[in-house]
Amino acid sequence: MSRFAGKTIVVTGSGKEKGLGQGILRRFADEGANCVVSDLLIDAEAEGVAEELRARGAKVTAVACDVSDPGQCQALVDQAVAAFGTVDIFVNNAGIGFMMKPLLEVDPKDWATVIAVNLSGAFYCTQAAAKAMIAGGKGGRIINIASQAAKTGFPHLPAYVSSKHGMVGLTRASALELGAHGITVNAVCPNHVTTGLGGQQNEYFSKLLGFDSVEAYLANMSAKNPMGRPGLPSDTAAACAWLASQDAFYVTGEALNVSGGEEMH
Ligand SMILES: NC(=O)c1ccc[n+]([C@@H]2O[C@H](COP(=O)([O-])OP(=O)(O)OC[C@H]3O[C@@H](n4cnc5c(N)ncnc54)[C@H](O)[C@@H]3O)[C@@H](O)[C@H]2O)c1
Structure with missing residues (x-):
């Protein structure tokens, strides 16, 4: 299939082997998209992710971006546009989920770090990507990789759970304002991968x-x-591909569970 031939996809936090971001980019590379790999650092691992996508036939560029810095989010979008002319699909995938502590022991600094990356980062990138999509005049797709933790509570992950619930709010609020520009905004909520x-x-x-x-x-x-x-990265990738396809044009503001039925609301 080449549903995304000529389209450009940017995925934040996609420079790790076996990550959801890599899985998403593999699927879009296989369907013809130009791919922008992005992560905190473009190190040997991220270069390897990019090289594998090239081997699958995609045109690829790799851009370092710390999503907690609004200027770097804008620069990521600018570099994607400079490389490929447009940004058609933007996936907010970067996330921190490794700070596990009981609620009463969470340091405010750790709380702030998780919110800065998982929620504020998605907001900064949504603003930058939407501006480029509006300037391009052809609409676009923004997909937020939330989590089962966006729908239900989990112990020892208060900042993560809160950030992912917030991502669904960001999805709904953005969808309302960006629909007029032909941009859909949806979240995908995977279970454990x-x-x-x-x-x-x-x-x-x-x-x-x-x-x-x-x-x-x-x-x-x-x-x-x-x-x-x-779950598997390919499950989330398949949902992203559908949400980015023409078939899903009338779907926006949703938070789609991809959990094998583990989460149903
Ligand atoms: N693995 C799961 O079970 C699961 C389930 C549901 C949702 N998710 C979500 O999927 C997304 C990807 O996670 P993953 O499981 O593939 O793990 P991962 O660790 O492979 O990917 C997370 C990526 O985010 C990057 N990152 C961290 N801080 C960043 C920052 N400040 N700026 C830019 N990038 C940054 C990391 O370097 C890494 O590449 C996350 O948002 C996560 O919350 C994961």
Whole structure:
């Protein structure tokens, strides 16, 4: 398929092997999109992600961006436009989910860091991407990678859960104002996926909940999931591809669960 031939996608926090961002870019590369890999640093790992996308046939550029800095978010969009002429699809994927502590022990600095990246970062990038899409005059798609933690509470992750709930609010508020420009804004809410971030959560929660091993914790998670397994990056990527496709033009302001039925509201 080449549904996204000639389109440009930017994914923040996409420079890690096995991350959701890499999975999303693989799917869009396979469907013909120009890809912008972005992460805090464009290090050897991020260069490797970019190189693999080129091997899949995509035109790729890689741009460093700390999404907690509004100026860097604007520069990311500017560099994407300079490289490919437009930004058609922007995915707010960068996130911090490794600060796990009981509510009463969370340091205000850690709280602020998580909100700055997960929520404020998505806001800064939404502003910058939407301005470029409006200037381009062809509409666009903004997709926020929220979480199951946007729909329900989890212990020892108060800042993460709050930031992800906030992302759904940002999605709805942005969708209302950007629809007039042909821009849809939606969130995707994946359940657990064993990425770098997900792996750190596995280590912590398997101990917290008294499992003998991470494997036993994951087996229990699979047994409780209606579809019998945790999520995969390709599940989230498929949802993003649909939301970015012409078929989803009339869908905006939604927060789509991609959880094998683990989350249903
Ligand atoms: N893995 C899961 O179980 C899961 C489930 C639901 C949602 N998510 C969300 O998916 C997204 C991707 O996470 P992942 O699981 O692929 O983990 P990951 O650790 O592979 O990806 C997170 C990425 O964000 C980057 N990042 C961190 N701080 C940044 C900053 N200030 N600026 C730019 N980039 C920054 C990291 O370098 C990393 O590449 C996150 O928003 C996460 O909350 C993950």
